[in-house]
Each structure stands twice: as C-alpha cells, then as structure tokens.
Amino acid sequence: MTLWRSLRSIPSWIVPLCAGVVVLLLPVLGLDFSTGRQIQLACILALLVSGLNLSHGYAGELALGQAAMYAAGAYTAGLLSKAGHTDILLQFVLAAAVALVVGLVSGIPGLRLGGWSLAMTSFFLVLLVPDILAVFAEWTGGRNGLSGVMPPTLLGADLAGDAYYWVVAGVTLAWFAIMRNLIVSRHGVAFRVLKKSPVLASSMGISVFRMKLLAYAVGAVPAGLAGALFVNLDLYVSPEAFGFVTAVTVLAASILGGSASVYGALLGAAIMQFGPNQASEFQEYALVFTGVFLIAGGVLLKGGLAGLCRRLVSRLDRAAGVTTAARNVSADVPDIAGATLAIDGVSKTFGGNQALKGVSLAARPGKVTALIGPNGSGKTTLLNMVCGFYRTDSGTITIGDTALQGLPPHRVARAGVARTFQTPNIPEGVTVLEAVSSGRYSGHRASVFSAILRLPGFRRVRTDDLVEAERALALVGMSDLRDAEATSLPLGMRRLLEVARALAARPGVLLLDEVASGLDEDEVERLAGLVRRIREAGGTIVLVEHNFRLVLDLADEIVVLAHGSVIATGPPEVIERNPRVLSEYLGIDGESAEGRAKVAELTGGGEITGTGESA
Amino acid sequence: MTLIWGGLALGAVYALVAIGYNIVFISSKTFNFAQAQLMMVGTFVAYTGLVTLRLPVFVVALMAVAAVFLVAAIEERVAIRPVKEPEAVLVTTLGASMLLDGVTQLIWGPQPLTVPFFGSDDVMSLFGGQVYPVEIALILLTVVIVVALSLLARRTLLGLALLGMAEDREAAxxxxxNVRRLAFGAFAFTGALAGLLGLFVGPKTFAVATLGASLALKGFVVVAIGGFGSIPGTLVGGVIVGLVEALAARYLGSEYANISVFAVLVVILMARPSGLFVRTQERTV
Amino acid sequence: MMSEENGTPLLRVRNLGTGYGDLRVVWDVSLDVRPGRLTVLLGRNGAGKTTTLRAVSGLNKAVAGTVELDGRDVTRLAPHQRVRLGMAYVQEGKRVFHRQTVEQNLLLGGYTLKMRRAALREEIQRIYELFPVLGEKRGLLAGSMSGGQQQMLAIGQALMARPKLLLLDEPSGGLAPAIVSEVMERIGQLKETGLGILLVEQAVEASVRVADQVAVIDMGRVVVSASADEVDDLGVLRDAYFGRGGREAASG
Incomplete structure (x- = not known):
C-alpha cells in the first residue's frame, strides 16, 4: 500500500509516456517483422478509435464515419505519393486536411439528427466508400485498388523498416499527447457537458453548433493521419480496407477500451488487433469472434477496460488512504456585480393555449425575487423564456441594458444569466472541481490550440479557473469534495454543486429552479445561508420554488403566477395574507359569496380586491 | 416496366426488414441491428429444408419460423435485455448480427446458395414488363403484411396494448x-416473421452470408424515410428506396445506386428529421 | 392518528418512503382507505402527493414501508400485477391514449379481464351508462376531446378493470370550476358502489366535501390525518399548507 501511495504521487501522464517509450524502443531490443507489423497496425487502429472516442465518447455524437475519413486520408496520401510527393510530413498535413473536410461533411446530418439516425447515416457513408472510389476509378483505381505508391521519405531521407516503425509509433504517441492535453482541459469538460445535455451546454454559454463541429473536425484528424500511415505501410490500398468490417472493428475497439477515455483507444485497438484480427487468418472465425466481443463488451463492460482500470485505481486509493489535501481557501463571497433582470409584458401561446399573459416583473441586485404559483401556472415557461429556449410572442426581457428576447440560449448565458436545474444536470466523468470551473467556459476563453500546446495563455486561464472554482466550492462548503467524481455525489450535494457552478460564472442574474426540492432540513438550511450570502454580496437572485416556508423566509419580493398571469407581487408579509393567493393555493372559489366569506375568515377579515395586486 | 418491377420487389424486401425494425421499435424503443440477419438465417433454413432435405414447403415454413423465432428469443435475452443504455444496444445487436453472419458462414459457407421459389420460376409478362412470380409474391406479401399488421394493431386487444405501450409505457x-413480456413477445414475433419471409426473400436475393449486412442499412433507410414506428411508412419508404436504387443503377451506373439512395435519405431527413409519416415533436426543455 | 373503524382497510399504507433514484421525496406516509370510503390526500405542490400514489401503484419503488391491498402485501409487486389484484390508478394530466378512439381506450382498460369481445362490450356499456358523453363520442380519437371528457374517459378506462380501489390524481386539474364540481359529484357516486378511493387534490374545498378521511402531507410526511368532519375548519389546512403549524393566529 505504501508502494501504491508512492506510485500515485507521480503525475498520471508518466505511465502512458513510459509505455510509449518502451514501444518505441522495441525494434532496438529485437522485434520480428510480423509482430512489428501488428504493432504498427494496432497503432493505426488506435488513431482511428481515438477519433471516435472524441466525437462519441466525449461529445456524445455517435458518428461512425471514421472509416470514410480513414479512406480519405489514405487515398490523399497515396495519390500524393504517386504524384511524386513522397515526403511523409506533407502527406500528413494534406491527409488530415482532407479527412477533416470529410468529417465535417459527414457530421452535417448530426447537426439535425441524433442517436440512431446519425449513427446509421454515418455508417451508410462508410458503405459508400467503394462506390465513390469507383466513380473516380480513373485516379483511384476503383475496385482494383491504388498501386504504384512510392516509398515514403522524411525530409529527403528514405523511411524503411525500423525507421517507418518509429514514424508510426511516434505519430501515435504524439497524437495521444495531443488528445490527452485536449481532454484534460476546459474543452474536454465542455465536450462532456455537451454529451450530458445540449440544453445544459447552451445554458452555460457553450454553442452547441460550434462544439459539435469542433468534435467532428478534431476527431477526423487522427483518421486522416492513420490513412496516410496505412497507405505507406503496404504501398498499396484498396477499397476493401475501409468497409463494414473496419467500421465495426473501430466501434468494437472503442467500446471495449472504454469510449470515454483517452488511452482506452490503445487498449481496445490492441485487443482487436491481436485478438479477432489475428483470427482473420482463419477468416471464417473472425466474424464470430468480433460478434461475441461486441455482445460481451456491451453487456459486461460498462465504461470498457478503461472504466475497469479507473474503478480498480479508486478502490486501491481507498484501501491505501490516498487523499488529496484540501487547500485552505477563503470562503468570502467576492462582490458580485448583479444586474437587473426586467421582464415586461411577456406573452406566449403554445398552439391555442396561452401559457403567459403579459407577465412583468423585475429582479434587482442585492435582492431575492421569488417566483411561485400552482402547477401549470407558467413558471417553467417563463424561466425557459428568460433562458432563450422559447421565443416571446410579445414583450421584452432585459438584463442591464441588454435585450435578451430573441437571443439563442448560449448568448443569453453569455449575457450573464446562470441557472440551476430542477434535476441536477452534471456531466459524467469529471471531478467536482472541473464541473464547477466549467461554469467559466464561455466567459473566459482559451483556444483549443493553446490548450493542446499548454501555452501561457491557457495556463493563465486555467489558474484563474481553479482559483475561482475553489472559491465557489468553499462558498457552498464543499472544498473537501473537490476531487470526488461529480455525478457520484448525493442529491443535495449535486444541487449545491450546480449553485457553485453558476456562481463561478460570476453571473449578473442567478436563476435557482426548485433548488430546495428533495433536500433534507439541514441541506435546506445550508442553502438558505448561501442564498443570503450571495444576496449580501450584491447578486441578483431569482428563486423558483415550491417550498413556501423557504420562500417566505428568503424572499425580498414574491411574484405569484396563476394561469399565466401575475396575480400578486409584494413582500412576504403581504403575499401570505393575499386572498387571491390563498384561494389559488387552497382551491377555494373566490368568486362565490360563500368562498369569499371563507377567505375573509382565513385572512382575518381582509377583502378580496379586484386584481389582488397589493404591491 | 421490367425495371420498375425489379425496383418494387427490391423495395419490398427492404420494407420487410423495415417492418421488423419498426415492430421492435414500437414495442421497446430499441433498434435491432440484427433484424436483417434474422431474415438471412430464414433464407438459409429455407435452402436446407427445400434443397438439402427436400421437405414439403409448409414443413420448411414451420421449420424456418421455429428456428428464427428461437434465434430472436435468444438474442433478446442475451444481447438486449441485460443492456441498459440504448447506445450499448446498438453495439450488442451489431455484435449479434456479426455473430449470425459468422455462424451462417461456418455452417453454409460463403458461396451464395440458390433458393428455389415454391411457386414457379418462369418469367411472366405483366403490364409490359418482365417479372418473376417471386417478385410479384414479395410485393403482394409486403402489402398484405402492412395491411394486416395495421388492422391487427387497431382491432385486437393485444395490438391496442402494443400501441398503447408505444404511446405511453407507464399508462399501459x-x-x-405486462410491458416487458409484451416487448419480448413482439421481438420474438419479428423473428418468426423473418423466418417465414426467408422462403420468399431467398429466391430473390440468394441465401448468402453477406445478405444481412446489405439489407440492414437499406432497411434502416426505409424506416428513416417512412418514419420511426410507422408501419404504413415502410411501404412508402420501400417503394422510394427500391425505385431510386433500380433507376440510378440503370441510368447512372451501378456505382451510383447507393450514392443516390444516400442523397435521397439525407434530403428527406434534413427536411423531416423523423421521417415522412411521423410528426416532429416540439422541443421540450 | 388513524381514526378507528371496523373491518380491515382496503388499502393500508405504512411508513412509506419513496422517490426517484436517490431523490427522496416521500419520507414517512401512512394512510388507510376503506371500502366504499374516500380518503383525500392534500398538500402543496411538491409535497409528495403524486409520488405517494406512484409508489402505491408500483410505478416507483418503495424504499421503506409497506403497501397492503385487501390484506395482501403488494409492496414488491409490479404495477400490472397490482392492477390484476384490483387496484386502478388514474394519473394526473388526463393520461388517456390520445391516438386511440374512446372505445379503443375503454377496450384496453379491460385488458386484464381476459374476456371475449362481446362480454367486453357489455362492460363498456356499463361505463357509457355512467358517463353518457363517452357513449356519444365513442368513435372519436381521445386526443380530440375536451379536458373534462378526457378526464371521464380516464376514469372510465380505469373502472373497466373492475377495481376494488381507485387512485385518483388531481381529477380537477386544469378544469373549469363548473366541471370540477361535476367530476367530484361523479366521484361521490362511485364510492357508493363499494369502491374505495384515494384522491389527491388541489381543489381543497370541493374534495373535502366528498371525503370521509383527510390526510395532509408536507415535505413528504403526513402532518394532518383526521376524519373529514374534524377538518371542517379550513384554517387547520391552511396552517398545514403554509407551514406555520398554528404558531401564529390569523389576524388583521
């Protein structure tokens, strides 16, 4: 266990790096030709799988077009070589570029389709590869394949035997370093946010459209590289290499290795290459093997081999008592520059059903504005309207001086509106700290490029992200949980985490949607304290809540909605005696004389006013 | 006209696969990638029964129904029921399809086998086109199955339960x-149906171990065009895919057949993401 | 807290706890429903009323406590098994099958009876007598009917299974006041046939009028449980709703 503790104290990227170096050194230690070839093919497969992991495992887009991008890369490099451009670097650049174009084109359906449809259309695209090649048979050799590819060179030097092995292994190593740097960055977390829910992504200011395109584009690059490597390995390429079986092998390797992991691609590729693909020498058993692998993998291995390793590590951690010390962070709330949210005369009709009728309200900095009302009164509709998920039929919504109506959700979020969800919406596979810092994704930018190369700009933003996230965590009293897996927390903690995530964005307006539901009394108390502190720091808080007691306790102003209209606005003391509110909540018919008498009795003699407006 | 008949018959085969997809989709909201492979197994059983064992047609039909029913039942228990996430179902049913491909190859070999049509094998002339009796049979069979399923769904208590389950599982x-048992029954039923259809599809397509893979995607295209869960939609989808494929192959060249179908699919999906016969649901947050 | 009455209750819920995943909504709910009697379950929204009904019907798993139907422990049974034992649940929001006709909806309601078509038609006739409007619209798609008619259809569909116990979730939800009283009147008639009813309602006054027992839950716990004549004074309910527990008298 002491051994385990010291092992855990070295940075986690050392292990794969060492493994990579060992693979690089294998030829020096003596490696027979066929094993060397298998390793190279496994590397090529791993590159393909890695691209799929990025778009599917992380971004959640089941686009299976890897084989098509692979083909694009291979034929690009092959044709370049035939034209005399044998330099491998040039081939890499162009193969990756062409694959990227194919990746973007094949991803277009994904912008509108999801799930099965995207999976199948991209699969279909793969099956079209031989047909497309046949259409351009003049250049590609059609079904006969592309022959006459020249041996590759690197800056004029011939690459053969061991030298080419090093190129393949080196490219693979480099790609996985890139992939690791991308995933272990704010962008990696943003991908997982997108996978969890596009709604969540856009309400955090992430453009779903751009993020999907980014996933397709980056996922295509390794496929293009793999194509270029493949064509130079055999100096020949035919459409058969890019068919159904390849597509399925890539998918199988991704699932078996663990699609939401960086190095799982290597594990999965190695298994498929040295397992079923070996059996391809006994061709008839290959399909049976792959089939059994897929079924067993899908049924048994949740999260693939990488998931298995992760669970093992965390079990060992617990056994060895490995903990990361919580840093002491001040729990002071920094001043929050709250902005006024003004809703003016907003109406919305769905079909023939008027959900909101001329709703107006204002939430001011340093105040808690509560929005209450019976089921179906229009609270959720109003919230969705503020967040940009529905368009207003009429009326205006502004934050400070910015008009929100008509903006898409991610622009609304960037204008300073942060929210929590009725059911906590937290991406999988990230730590509490990462989840909280993801709240800052849209407000503070660092490019993908700078993340991959770990440039100073990226480091600066990362440091700020961490400081801000730790502060937000301290504020909700969860500093000790910073390295826990976010989705494994109990409900109450997940709700507080959402509040912390929203706070990390330093929002102008904080929308809390039924944040107390399902919490026990202690947790509600903690939450109330937190809301008070945010109010004192100058934040603007809108509380949509069922818990009447909490609302009476916290709110400075209560807005009551019923049947799509505001029926009362005012401080708690006034609202709790308002006859209209009582009759709505108790279901007493306020129109009849009998009902009026009853309400009067309940409110201690107050009369029902015409509108119930008492603010 | 010969071309049209060929296209329609091809479309009928795709539609028959699509019907299987749709029944499973309606009953359990999952997608059985191995549906076409079930039909493929049916064609092989038909070959064994009719050619190798020289059994009477109705015995072979029973044999095919029973065999594929069993295969489907095992698939449901092993590769679908234990799986929780819908995406993993794609993987496991894909695995089941490859397993079936592999096993049929081991048993019957990779060469295409000619399955005789129990009717007649003589070419007929109809509306100015040449057509095989089996092609007519396929087209009629597809129409009959679509009509029969639509009627059964509306007229029987079991059908109502199935539709109710598709609309609101909890309310059902x-x-x-018993929604789990009904879903299992529907799945196994698609297997039995696929087995029976093997007798009709085999004579048109041959019994060959790559049949599943080529039918699977076209069947999906039919579903996507017609609309997920729409049985009448499969008829329309089948006609579109069959005709586009046949016409493109004839007038543009065989390499354009699939490309044209893909283009039609993408255009239709872009215009109507849930297909022609299903209304797109409004977005809910 | 439970008022004593002779005979075993039709439905006996004891210390029920349930929720969704790890979200626990109901902590401790106990209540009884007797044959031919109506128990109304009140509370603010979010208090756990619907979740209680879902757990009683088996849609949500009980993490604590027991549910007994007619003396038999059904806590671990699947929803369709409870239906076969005589429990019928009408969910809120008029959840009929919109894409089926009125008659098809009713036919499906008799799914558990395992009857021939002709016998089932007689059963349907019985429902049409109870709700004549359904008979008039038998060929229409359920989705095309008005809210009140859909509510009657939902109840009729549940009654097709010849239940002993009826769980009703907000039958008045979204209905105009005049229709609310009509629906309540029907519900009052139903219990005269010996049916036990557990009613969840927001329309406090209308429902208390037809109730024999009243239970109020708040934050997933029963806070008031009494016979209907004891809660004539609505002030008790208001305090339960607004959570002041009588701490402060209602005054000017």
Whole structure:
C-alpha cells in the first residue's frame, strides 16, 4: 500500500509516456517483422478509435464515419505519393486536411439528427466508400485498388523498416499527447457537458453548433493521419480496407477500451488487433469472434477496460488512504456585480393555449425575487423564456441594458444569466472541481490550440479557473469534495454543486429552479445561508420554488403566477395574507359569496380586491 | 416496366426488414441491428429444408419460423435485455448480427446458395414488363403484411396494448399490461416473421452470408424515410428506396445506386428529421 | 392518528418512503382507505402527493414501508400485477391514449379481464351508462376531446378493470370550476358502489366535501390525518399548507 501511495504521487501522464517509450524502443531490443507489423497496425487502429472516442465518447455524437475519413486520408496520401510527393510530413498535413473536410461533411446530418439516425447515416457513408472510389476509378483505381505508391521519405531521407516503425509509433504517441492535453482541459469538460445535455451546454454559454463541429473536425484528424500511415505501410490500398468490417472493428475497439477515455483507444485497438484480427487468418472465425466481443463488451463492460482500470485505481486509493489535501481557501463571497433582470409584458401561446399573459416583473441586485404559483401556472415557461429556449410572442426581457428576447440560449448565458436545474444536470466523468470551473467556459476563453500546446495563455486561464472554482466550492462548503467524481455525489450535494457552478460564472442574474426540492432540513438550511450570502454580496437572485416556508423566509419580493398571469407581487408579509393567493393555493372559489366569506375568515377579515395586486 | 418491377420487389424486401425494425421499435424503443440477419438465417433454413432435405414447403415454413423465432428469443435475452443504455444496444445487436453472419458462414459457407421459389420460376409478362412470380409474391406479401399488421394493431386487444405501450409505457402498465413480456413477445414475433419471409426473400436475393449486412442499412433507410414506428411508412419508404436504387443503377451506373439512395435519405431527413409519416415533436426543455 | 373503524382497510399504507433514484421525496406516509370510503390526500405542490400514489401503484419503488391491498402485501409487486389484484390508478394530466378512439381506450382498460369481445362490450356499456358523453363520442380519437371528457374517459378506462380501489390524481386539474364540481359529484357516486378511493387534490374545498378521511402531507410526511368532519375548519389546512403549524393566529 505504501508502494501504491508512492506510485500515485507521480503525475498520471508518466505511465502512458513510459509505455510509449518502451514501444518505441522495441525494434532496438529485437522485434520480428510480423509482430512489428501488428504493432504498427494496432497503432493505426488506435488513431482511428481515438477519433471516435472524441466525437462519441466525449461529445456524445455517435458518428461512425471514421472509416470514410480513414479512406480519405489514405487515398490523399497515396495519390500524393504517386504524384511524386513522397515526403511523409506533407502527406500528413494534406491527409488530415482532407479527412477533416470529410468529417465535417459527414457530421452535417448530426447537426439535425441524433442517436440512431446519425449513427446509421454515418455508417451508410462508410458503405459508400467503394462506390465513390469507383466513380473516380480513373485516379483511384476503383475496385482494383491504388498501386504504384512510392516509398515514403522524411525530409529527403528514405523511411524503411525500423525507421517507418518509429514514424508510426511516434505519430501515435504524439497524437495521444495531443488528445490527452485536449481532454484534460476546459474543452474536454465542455465536450462532456455537451454529451450530458445540449440544453445544459447552451445554458452555460457553450454553442452547441460550434462544439459539435469542433468534435467532428478534431476527431477526423487522427483518421486522416492513420490513412496516410496505412497507405505507406503496404504501398498499396484498396477499397476493401475501409468497409463494414473496419467500421465495426473501430466501434468494437472503442467500446471495449472504454469510449470515454483517452488511452482506452490503445487498449481496445490492441485487443482487436491481436485478438479477432489475428483470427482473420482463419477468416471464417473472425466474424464470430468480433460478434461475441461486441455482445460481451456491451453487456459486461460498462465504461470498457478503461472504466475497469479507473474503478480498480479508486478502490486501491481507498484501501491505501490516498487523499488529496484540501487547500485552505477563503470562503468570502467576492462582490458580485448583479444586474437587473426586467421582464415586461411577456406573452406566449403554445398552439391555442396561452401559457403567459403579459407577465412583468423585475429582479434587482442585492435582492431575492421569488417566483411561485400552482402547477401549470407558467413558471417553467417563463424561466425557459428568460433562458432563450422559447421565443416571446410579445414583450421584452432585459438584463442591464441588454435585450435578451430573441437571443439563442448560449448568448443569453453569455449575457450573464446562470441557472440551476430542477434535476441536477452534471456531466459524467469529471471531478467536482472541473464541473464547477466549467461554469467559466464561455466567459473566459482559451483556444483549443493553446490548450493542446499548454501555452501561457491557457495556463493563465486555467489558474484563474481553479482559483475561482475553489472559491465557489468553499462558498457552498464543499472544498473537501473537490476531487470526488461529480455525478457520484448525493442529491443535495449535486444541487449545491450546480449553485457553485453558476456562481463561478460570476453571473449578473442567478436563476435557482426548485433548488430546495428533495433536500433534507439541514441541506435546506445550508442553502438558505448561501442564498443570503450571495444576496449580501450584491447578486441578483431569482428563486423558483415550491417550498413556501423557504420562500417566505428568503424572499425580498414574491411574484405569484396563476394561469399565466401575475396575480400578486409584494413582500412576504403581504403575499401570505393575499386572498387571491390563498384561494389559488387552497382551491377555494373566490368568486362565490360563500368562498369569499371563507377567505375573509382565513385572512382575518381582509377583502378580496379586484386584481389582488397589493404591491 | 421490367425495371420498375425489379425496383418494387427490391423495395419490398427492404420494407420487410423495415417492418421488423419498426415492430421492435414500437414495442421497446430499441433498434435491432440484427433484424436483417434474422431474415438471412430464414433464407438459409429455407435452402436446407427445400434443397438439402427436400421437405414439403409448409414443413420448411414451420421449420424456418421455429428456428428464427428461437434465434430472436435468444438474442433478446442475451444481447438486449441485460443492456441498459440504448447506445450499448446498438453495439450488442451489431455484435449479434456479426455473430449470425459468422455462424451462417461456418455452417453454409460463403458461396451464395440458390433458393428455389415454391411457386414457379418462369418469367411472366405483366403490364409490359418482365417479372418473376417471386417478385410479384414479395410485393403482394409486403402489402398484405402492412395491411394486416395495421388492422391487427387497431382491432385486437393485444395490438391496442402494443400501441398503447408505444404511446405511453407507464399508462399501459397501469392498465395491467405486462410491458416487458409484451416487448419480448413482439421481438420474438419479428423473428418468426423473418423466418417465414426467408422462403420468399431467398429466391430473390440468394441465401448468402453477406445478405444481412446489405439489407440492414437499406432497411434502416426505409424506416428513416417512412418514419420511426410507422408501419404504413415502410411501404412508402420501400417503394422510394427500391425505385431510386433500380433507376440510378440503370441510368447512372451501378456505382451510383447507393450514392443516390444516400442523397435521397439525407434530403428527406434534413427536411423531416423523423421521417415522412411521423410528426416532429416540439422541443421540450 | 388513524381514526378507528371496523373491518380491515382496503388499502393500508405504512411508513412509506419513496422517490426517484436517490431523490427522496416521500419520507414517512401512512394512510388507510376503506371500502366504499374516500380518503383525500392534500398538500402543496411538491409535497409528495403524486409520488405517494406512484409508489402505491408500483410505478416507483418503495424504499421503506409497506403497501397492503385487501390484506395482501403488494409492496414488491409490479404495477400490472397490482392492477390484476384490483387496484386502478388514474394519473394526473388526463393520461388517456390520445391516438386511440374512446372505445379503443375503454377496450384496453379491460385488458386484464381476459374476456371475449362481446362480454367486453357489455362492460363498456356499463361505463357509457355512467358517463353518457363517452357513449356519444365513442368513435372519436381521445386526443380530440375536451379536458373534462378526457378526464371521464380516464376514469372510465380505469373502472373497466373492475377495481376494488381507485387512485385518483388531481381529477380537477386544469378544469373549469363548473366541471370540477361535476367530476367530484361523479366521484361521490362511485364510492357508493363499494369502491374505495384515494384522491389527491388541489381543489381543497370541493374534495373535502366528498371525503370521509383527510390526510395532509408536507415535505413528504403526513402532518394532518383526521376524519373529514374534524377538518371542517379550513384554517387547520391552511396552517398545514403554509407551514406555520398554528404558531401564529390569523389576524388583521
């Protein structure tokens, strides 16, 4: 266990790096030709799988077009070589570029389709590869394949035997370093946010459209590289290499290795290459093997081999008592520059059903504005309207001086509106700290490029992200949980985490949607304290809540909605005696004389006013 | 006209696969990638029964129904029921399809086998086109199955339960429907149907171990065009895919057949993401 | 807290706890429903009323406590098994099958009876007598009917299974006041046939009028449980709703 503790104290990227170096050194230690070839093919497969992991495992887009991008890369490099451009670097650049174009084109359906449809259309695209090649048979050799590819060179030097092995292994190593740097960055977390829910992504200011395109584009690059490597390995390429079986092998390797992991691609590729693909020498058993692998993998291995390793590590951690010390962070709330949210005369009709009728309200900095009302009164509709998920039929919504109506959700979020969800919406596979810092994704930018190369700009933003996230965590009293897996927390903690995530964005307006539901009394108390502190720091808080007691306790102003209209606005003391509110909540018919008498009795003699407006 | 008949018959085969997809989709909201492979197994059983064992047609039909029913039942228990996430179902049913491909190859070999049509094998002339009796049979059979399923769904208690389950699973449970058993039954039924259809599809396509893979995607295209869960939609989808494929192959060249179908699919999906016969649901947050 | 009455209750819920995943909504709910009697379950929204009904019907798993139907422990049974034992649940929001006709909806309601078509038609006739409007619209798609008619259809569909116990979730939800009283009147008639009813309602006054027992839950716990004549004074309910527990008298 002491051994385990010291092992855990070295940075986690050392292990794969060492493994990579060992693979690089294998030829020096003596490696027979066929094993060397298998390793190279496994590397090529791993590159393909890695691209799929990025778009599917992380971004959640089941686009299976890897084989098509692979083909694009291979034929690009092959044709370049035939034209005399044998330099491998040039081939890499162009193969990756062409694959990227194919990746973007094949991803277009994904912008509108999801799930099965995207999976199948991209699969279909793969099956079209031989047909497309046949259409351009003049250049590609059609079904006969592309022959006459020249041996590759690197800056004029011939690459053969061991030298080419090093190129393949080196490219693979480099790609996985890139992939690791991308995933272990704010962008990696943003991908997982997108996978969890596009709604969540856009309400955090992430453009779903751009993020999907980014996933397709980056996922295509390794496929293009793999194509270029493949064509130079055999100096020949035919459409058969890019068919159904390849597509399925890539998918199988991704699932078996663990699609939401960086190095799982290597594990999965190695298994498929040295397992079923070996059996391809006994061709008839290959399909049976792959089939059994897929079924067993899908049924048994949740999260693939990488998931298995992760669970093992965390079990060992617990056994060895490995903990990361919580840093002491001040729990002071920094001043929050709250902005006024003004809703003016907003109406919305769905079909023939008027959900909101001329709703107006204002939430001011340093105040808690509560929005209450019976089921179906229009609270959720109003919230969705503020967040940009529905368009207003009429009326205006502004934050400070910015008009929100008509903006898409991610622009609304960037204008300073942060929210929590009725059911906590937290991406999988990230730590509490990462989840909280993801709240800052849209407000503070660092490019993908700078993340991959770990440039100073990226480091600066990362440091700020961490400081801000730790502060937000301290504020909700969860500093000790910073390295826990976010989705494994109990409900109450997940709700507080959402509040912390929203706070990390330093929002102008904080929308809390039924944040107390399902919490026990202690947790509600903690939450109330937190809301008070945010109010004192100058934040603007809108509380949509069922818990009447909490609302009476916290709110400075209560807005009551019923049947799509505001029926009362005012401080708690006034609202709790308002006859209209009582009759709505108790279901007493306020129109009849009998009902009026009853309400009067309940409110201690107050009369029902015409509108119930008492603010 | 010969071309049209060929296209329609091809479309009928795709539609028959699509019907299987749709029944499973309606009953359990999952997608059985191995549906076409079930039909493929049916063609092989038909070959064994008719050619190798020289059994009477109705015995072979029973044999095919029973065999594929069993295969489907095992698939449901092993590769679908234990799986929780819908995406993993794609993987496991894909695995089941490859397993079936592999096993049929081991048993029957990779060469295409000619399955005789129990009717007649003589070419007929109809509306100015040449057509095989089996092609007519396929087209009629597809129409009959679509009509029969639509009627059964509306006229029988079991059909109503199935549709109710598709519309609101919870509400169906509260009417006393054992939804898990019904879903299993529907799945196994698609297997039995696929087995029977093997006798009709085999003579058109040959019994060959790559049949599943080529039918699977076209069947999906038919579903996507017609609309997920729409049985009448499969008829329309089948006609579109069959004709586009046949016409493109004839007038543009065989390499354009699939490309044209893909283009039509993408255009239709872009215009109507849930297909022609299903209304797109409004977005809910 | 439970008022004593002779005979075993039709439905006996004891210390029920339930929720969704790890979200626990109901902590401790106990209540009884007797044959031919109506128990109304009140509370603010979010208090756990619907979740209680879902757990009683088996849609949500009980993590604590027991549910007994007619003396038999059904806590571990699947929803369709409870239906077969005589429990019928009408969910809120008029959840009928919109894409089926009125008659098809009713046919499906008799799914558990395992009857021939002709016998089932007689059963349907019985429902049409109870709700004549359904008979008039038998060929229409359920989705095309008005809210009140859909509510009657939902109840009729549940009654097709010849239940002993009826769980009703907000039958008045979204209905105009005049229709609310009509629906309540029907519900009052139903219990005269010996049916036990557990009613969840927001329309406090209308429902208390037809109730024999009243239970109020708040934050997933029963806070008031009494016979209907004891809660004539609505002030008790208001305090339960607004959570002041009588701490402060209602005054000017």
């Amino acid at each position: 449970m509260l009417r006393g429907v």
